[in-house]
Amino acid sequence: MLKVKNLKKVYQEHSLLAIKDLSFTVHDSEIVMIIGPSGCGKSTLLNIISNNDNNYLGEVIFDKSKIGYVFQEDRLLPWKTVEENVRLVNMEGEREAALKILDAVDILPFKDYLPKNLSGGMRQRCSIARALYYGSDLLLLDEPFKSLDHLLRNEMLKLIAKINQDTNISILYVTHDIDEALLLADRIFVLSKRPSIIADDFRIIEHPMKRNLESPKFVDLKNRIINTLERP
Amino acid sequence: MTKKYNIISFLIIMTIWWIGSKIFSPLVVPSISMVGGSILKILSSPYLRYQILLTLSRLLLTLIIANLLGFSIGYFAGVNQIFRKLLKPILSVLQVTPPVAILIIAIMWFGFNGKPAIAISVLAILPTIIISVQEGILNIDNKLIQMGKTFKLSKESIFKDIIIPSISPHITSGWKISLGAACKTIVMGEVLTTTTGIGGNISEARMNLESEGVIAWTIITIVLFGLIDQIVKILLNKGKKTDAKS
Numbered sequence: 001m002l003k004v005k006n007l008k009k010v011y012q013e014h015s016l017l018a019i020k021d022l023s024f025t026v027h028d029s030e031i032v033m034i035i036g037p038s039g040c041g042k043s044t045l046l047n048i049i050s051n052n053d054n055n056y057l058g059e060v061i062f063d064k065s066k067i068g069y070v071f072q073e074d075r076l077l078p079w080k081t082v083e084e085n086v087r088l089v090n091m092e093g094e095r096e097a098a099l100k101i102l103d104a105v106d107i108l109p110f111k112d113y114l115p116k117n118l119s120g121g122m123r124q125r126c127s128i129a130r131a132l133y134y135g136s137d138l139l140l141l142d143e144p145f146k147s148l149d150h151l152l153r154n155e156m157l158k159l160i161a162k163i164n165q166d167t168n169i170s171i172l173y174v175t176h177d178i179d180e181a182l183l184l185a186d187r188i189f190v191l192s193k194r195p196s197i198i199a200d201d202f203r204i205i206e207h208p209m210k211r212n213l214e215s216p217k218f219v220d221l222k223n224r225i226i227n228t229l230e231r232p
Numbered sequence: 233m234t235k236k237y238n239i240i241s242f243l244i245i246m247t248i249w250w251i252g253s254k255i256f257s258p259l260v261v262p263s264i265s266m267v268g269g270s271i272l273k274i275l276s277s278p279y280l281r282y283q284i285l286l287t288l289s290r291l292l293l294t295l296i297i298a299n300l301l302g303f304s305i306g307y308f309a310g311v312n313q314i315f316r317k318l319l320k321p322i323l324s325v326l327q328v329t330p331p332v333a334i335l336i337i338a339i340m341w342f343g344f345n346g347k348p349a350i351a352i353s354v355l356a357i358l359p360t361i362i363i364s365v366q367e368g369i370l371n372i373d374n375k376l377i378q379m380g381k382t383f384k385l386s387k388e389s390i391f392k393d394i395i396i397p398s399i400s401p402h403i404t405s406g407w408k409i410s411l412g413a414a415c416k417t418i419v420m421g422e423v424l425t426t427t428t429g430i431g432g433n434i435s436e437a438r439m440n441l442e443s444e445g446v447i448a449w450t451i452i453t454i455v456l457f458g459l460i461d462q463i464v465k466i467l468l469n470k471g472k473k474t475d476a477k478s
């Protein structure tokens with residue numbers, strides 16, 4: 001379980017209040033999606049949760065140890081191949097397992113490529129494979145499928161849903177794409193513009209990836225989210 | 233193709249030399265055969281071969297000292313902004329100071345032996361090494377380090393897999409530049425301050441009016457340093473490739 005309580009974040013050097021007051025919980029094996037406009041503090045939030053930024057007020061409690069992070073930029077090591085990049089984070093792990101994950105994200109044929117010879121979408125999938133191979137209890141994803149085409153993005157969303165079901169890993173997924181959230185989330189938090197607070201939250205009980213976004217219920221949900229986002 | 237031009241260019245130079253040796257006295261332009269004989273004499277004499285080794289060992293010592301100093305200073309300049317700012321004007325001055333000016337001071341300190349040659353050679357390449365190490369450290373991508381910490385990589389792994397590959401391109405290019413400079417200044421320093429080593433023997437030959445000796449030593453030096461340069465470049469490039477693969 002991840003618990004964030006009264007989180008406040010100021011970027012001191014620019015005296016910029018990025019996050020005003022955030023409280024939420026991600027339960028075990030839950031998929032929580034956070035939607036918010038660009039620049040509202042989503043990456044900031046994930047950096048704090050992943051312990052990359054200790055300079056904040058409030059509380060962040062995580063009762064397990066391993067947090068996997070799919071960064072907004074791929075952050076692959078340019079001098080290592082796809083396979084090496086993935087295996088680096090779990091040197092004791094079995095090679096077979098790494099190859100299986102590369103296959104699942106559909107870049108196995110490119111395992112010996114250096115990142116610079118891959119497309120943006122392939123690099124991002126490599127970065128996802130890395131986080132999965134790490135064996136996380138909580139997976140943080142920062143707009144991971146931005147540079148993927150529609151079809152591939154759906155495949156990836158399905159993969160995330162499947163992994164969540166098979167392994168009970170909790171997922172905190174940040175995006176500004178409402179459809180992604182409607183397809184995958186157990187719970188959606190909508191953030192306000194900066195300084196961010198939670199403007200609204202929605203619970204969805206239908207099985208992830210088996211939802212019809214054209215159905216009246218989801219059309220209505222989408223409209224409510226858009227309204228919340230557009231609120232001044 | 234380039235091989236063909238290399239050979240033609242070589243033949244042209246030999247022809248000009250041959251014509252020159254017909255026109256001028258042997259003291260000004262010694263004949264090709266005199267110089268060839270002189271080269272053979274040098275290479276067959278154990279004492280003179282030892283002189284070559286002496287220069288090479290001075291070169292090695294230069295590189296060791298310059299790298300020890302360069303890495304420590306460059307490291308601190310990379311991690312400490314104040315130190316970097318203080319160092320900058322010193323490096324700028326050092327980079328435009330003619331080696332000969334330093335040589336005079338070095339002779340006053342060390343006397344007429346091989347040491348001033350080593351001293352100026354070290355000073356000639358030190359700025360390059362300091363700057364390349366400093367730039368390497370400044371260019372480490374903090375986001376990659378964060379990635380390493382997020383995935384709980386060991387300290388050794390962060391050093392070996394992230395830090396070293398980040399800075400090594402800067403350091404190898406610094407090495408490539410400084411090697412040539414070190415070779416040139418070490419011989420120059422020897423010419424001016426000692427009778428031993430390659431430079432010392434060049435200056436001896438000059439004083440004995442043996443122009444063929446001067447040219448013979450010069451040719452040996454060029455071939456020797458050319459070889460070293462090639463070998464080092466091949467080794468450095470090899471290192472780069474294994475980095476990329478392993």
Ligand SMILES: Nc1ncnc2c1ncn2[C@@H]1O[C@H](COP(=O)(O)OP(=O)(O)O)[C@@H](O)[C@H]1O
Nearest residue numbers: 011014016018037038039040041042043044045
């Ligand atoms: N290191 C930083 N220093 C100062 N301001 C920053 C820094 N990182 C982000 N910000 C600012 O904080 C706000 C939130 O940024 P970010 O968390 O990246 O937004 P998002 O991921 O939601 O697009 C933005 O206004 C951004 O300019």
Ligand SMILES: [Mg+2]
Nearest residue numbers: 042043072142
């Ligand atoms: Mg962001």
